[in-house]
Amino acid sequence: xxxxxxxxxxxxxxxxxxxxxxxxxxxxxxxxxxxxxxxxxxxxxxxxxxxxxxxxxxxxxxxxxxxxxxxxxxxxxxxxxxxxxxxxxxxxxxxxxxxxxxxxxxxxxxxxxxxxxxxxxxxxxxxxxxxxxxxxxxxxxxxxxxxxxxxxxxxxxxxxxxxxxxxxxxxxxxxxxxxxxxxxxxxxxxxxxxxxxxxxxxxxxxxxxxxxxxxxxxxxxxxxxxxxxxxxxxxxxxxxxxxxxxxxxxxxxxxxxxxxxxxxxxxxxxxxxxxxxxxxxxxxxxxxxxxxxxxxxxxxxxxxxxxxxxxxxxxxxxxxxxxxxxxxxxxxxxxxxxxxxxxxxxxxxxxxxxxxxxxxxxxxxxxxxxxxxxxxxxxxxx
Amino acid sequence: xxxxxxxxxxxxxxxxxxxxxxxxxxxxxxxxxxxxxxxxxxxxxxxxxxxxxxxxxxxxxxxxxxxxxxxxxxxxxxxxxxxxxxxxxxxxxxxxxxxxxxxxx
Numbered sequence: 001x002x003x004x005x006x007x008x009x010x011x012x013x014x015x016x017x018x019x020x021x022x023x024x025x026x027x028x029x030x031x032x033x034x035x036x037x038x039x040x041x042x043x044x045x046x047x048x049x050x051x052x053x054x055x056x057x058x059x060x061x062x063x064x065x066x067x068x069x070x071x072x073x074x075x076x077x078x079x080x081x082x083x084x085x086x087x088x089x090x091x092x093x094x095x096x097x098x099x100x101x102x103x104x105x106x107x108x109x110x111x112x113x114x115x116x117x118x119x120x121x122x123x124x125x126x127x128x129x130x131x132x133x134x135x136x137x138x139x140x141x142x143x144x145x146x147x148x149x150x151x152x153x154x155x156x157x158x159x160x161x162x163x164x165x166x167x168x169x170x171x172x173x174x175x176x177x178x179x180x181x182x183x184x185x186x187x188x189x190x191x192x193x194x195x196x197x198x199x200x201x202x203x204x205x206x207x208x209x210x211x212x213x214x215x216x217x218x219x220x221x222x223x224x225x226x227x228x229x230x231x232x233x234x235x236x237x238x239x240x241x242x243x244x245x246x247x248x249x250x251x252x253x254x255x256x257x258x259x260x261x262x263x264x265x266x267x268x269x270x271x272x273x274x275x276x277x278x279x280x281x282x283x284x285x286x287x288x289x290x291x292x293x294x295x296x297x298x299x300x301x302x303x304x305x306x307x308x309x310x311x312x313x314x315x316x317x318x319x320x321x322x323x324x325x326x327x328x329x330x331x332x333x334x335x336x337x338x339x340x341x342x343x344x345x346x347x348x349x350x351x352x353x354x355x356x357x358x359x360x361x362x363x364x365x366x367x368x369x370x371x372x373x374x375x376x377x378x379x380x381x382x
Numbered sequence: 383x384x385x386x387x388x389x390x391x392x393x394x395x396x397x398x399x400x401x402x403x404x405x406x407x408x409x410x411x412x413x414x415x416x417x418x419x420x421x422x423x424x425x426x427x428x429x430x431x432x433x434x435x436x437x438x439x440x441x442x443x444x445x446x447x448x449x450x451x452x453x454x455x456x457x458x459x460x461x462x463x464x465x466x467x468x469x470x471x472x473x474x475x476x477x478x479x480x481x482x483x484x485x486x487x
Contacts, residue, residue: 096435097444104427104445115433115444120399120406120422 010352011361018350018367019194019342025295026059027371028195032274033058034148035370037159039276039289040064041144042183042303043072049109050094054087055146056291062135062146063087063098067109072139074146075132080113081105086132098132107132141278142179143287159272166270168233173278175258178285181305182312185321189300189328193335194342195275195292196367198300201331202269202277203227204357211330214323218242218249219267225356235266235280245281246319247326252283253310253317273366279324283310284317286324296339302328386419386478397441399432400480407469407480408432410452412439418452419469419480426462 006012018024040055041064052065054077061077063086077086079100086098086107097114099106106115111132119125136147138155145159152158163173191198201207208215208222216223219236238245244252245267255264259282268280275290285305292298304321311317341347353360386392386400386409398409399422408422408431418439422430429445440458442449448462455465470481 099445106444115429117445118428119433120401120430121428 006352010354011358013350013353013360014196014364014367015350016342016344016347019196019339020295022295024371025194025292027373028292028367029058031370031372032367033292034060036149036274037138037145037147037152037155038274039143039145039272040074041289043139043142043144043179044183045091046072046144048093050096051092052087052094052098053091054089056293057146057148060148061085062148063132064137064144064146065094065098065109072137072144073110074135074137074144075107075111076135078133079103079105080130080132081116140179141173142181143289162272163270163278166232167268172233172260172263172268173280175260175263176256176280176285177258178287178305180308181256181285182308183303184284184306184311184317185304187302187325187328189302189332191298191300191332191335192296193298193332193339194295195290195298196363197335197338198290198298198332199271199273199275199363200360201335202271203360203363206354206356207334211334212327214247215327218245218323227356227359235263235268238265238267244283244320245323247322248319250319252281252320253306253315255282256284256307273363283307284320288328300328300332383472383479383481386480389473389476389478392417392478395436397432397434397436398478399430403480403482406430407482408441409471409478409480410436410441412436412452414438417471417473417478419471420450420452420455421466421469423466424448424462425457425464425466431466 038057041053045053046066049066049068052063055062055064062074063077064074067073079086081103084100084102086100097106097108104117108114111134113127113130136152138145160170164170167173204227205222206225208225218238220239221236242249244250246252264282270278272278277288279286287303289301290298306317384403387398392398392411394411394413394415396411400407400409406422407419409419411417422432424431424443426446426448429443431441431443434444435442439452440449441452446461449459450466451458455468457465467483469483472479472481
């Protein structure tokens with residue numbers, strides 16, 4: 001282990017190859033993205049039966065829709081006949097059924113095969129057995145999670161458990177009534193960086209004073225570089241004279257009714273593994289859904305959610321939205337700055353984590369544990 | 383006159399495919415309570431109209447959305463070009479019977 005030769009102040013990161021190698025990314029797809037609960041869409045985006053989204057979950061395209069009974073369903077986006085993609089659009093709406101554009105195999109909104117040319121002459125084709133392949137679905141906080149595992153871990157442990165370990169309990173997040181908020185803005189970021197760089201960046205604040213001047217004005221304790229995520233139940237307090245979580249410290253929108261006194265004037269950031277960030281402030285919530293597409297390519301969909309009456313009032317929310325949009329751009333530029341260097345000889349054995357970043361080693365251990373590749377080696381992954 | 387199914391097994395909005403005859407016949411129970419029977423096979427490509435969507439007095443083929451008028455068998459929407467044959471329907475003692483066209487009731 002190289003760690004034995006490191007000064008005590010620092011801990012090794014993953015070797016650079018973990019951020020570039022296709023074989024590592026393929027393992028992550030199989031053992032992380034396709035094995036865990038993965039937050040994919042805002043439920044309200046599937047407004048009525050037949051509305052759909054397609055999302056990339058690991059190596060699979062997943063078709064998420066709302067059925068006649070209003071429940072959310074998700075299927076592998078693959079025709080059971082000859083394997084054509086059922087839907088290539090990112091979103092849309094079907095009137096009554098999903099039809100493969102190749103031979104017109106037709107599936108209802110529950111995924112059952114309901115028609116196909118000559119199907120009545122093949123009475124031995126079971127219409128459920130040859131229906132679209134279902135994947136597990138859960139709704140929480142107004143979002144839809146899917147899990148491609150045959151037998152998912154309990155959602156309560158895998159997802160909600162992470163929120164509890166960060167905030168202390170579930171009430172603390174339910175206070176924000178996220179399911180009843182409305183999306184005021186969605187920005188999609190196309191980032192040329194490995195997903196782990198994006199997670200690691202969100203987990204630490206050592207960079208905050210350098211790249212996030214506006215954020216540090218609002219949350220002065222961020223200048224110290226301590227990761228607030230380390231302390232259970234801790235939210236970073238707004239600075240004196242700061243009236244709202246806005247780019248210029250101006251007042252934000254109306255507070256969300258359920259937010260408690262102890263949560264007022266504070267920012268809480270949560271990483272929900274594998275691929276979600278939740279940011280809570282008194283008047284809005286910012287949620288990142290993260291879609292790794294390649295070892296060096298990640299797409300993030302970021303939603304700004306406010307009270308429905310605030311969104312409908314037409315009030316100018318730009319100062320609120322602009323703050324985290326800038327933070328996003330600053331963070332993703334930093335990640336894109338790192339990505340090309342992951343292949344450098346200088347980073348073959350990785351870099352180091354300073355004390356305010358040591359907890360990131362826990363993330364690395366978690367990744368390695370999921371991948372089953374064992375202890376962090378000294379060289380490139382094979 | 384060929385027995386199709388018990389009326390109770392064919393609620394409004396549903397269809398029954400009678401495959402005891404060749405070619406098969408589809409019986410529809412409309413939302414208004416009317417019963418109609420037409421050839422089950424779409425004249426455009428082999429698909430069962432009983433698997434299609436019933437709207438008013440029309441059925442839409444599940445494959446390519448051809449629409450047929452159940453009263454006349456005429457094509458209301460392409461790609462089908464040829465009509466389907468219509469047949470008689472009789473209900474006796476709770477059973478739905480089909481009277482294939484050309485056959486006396």
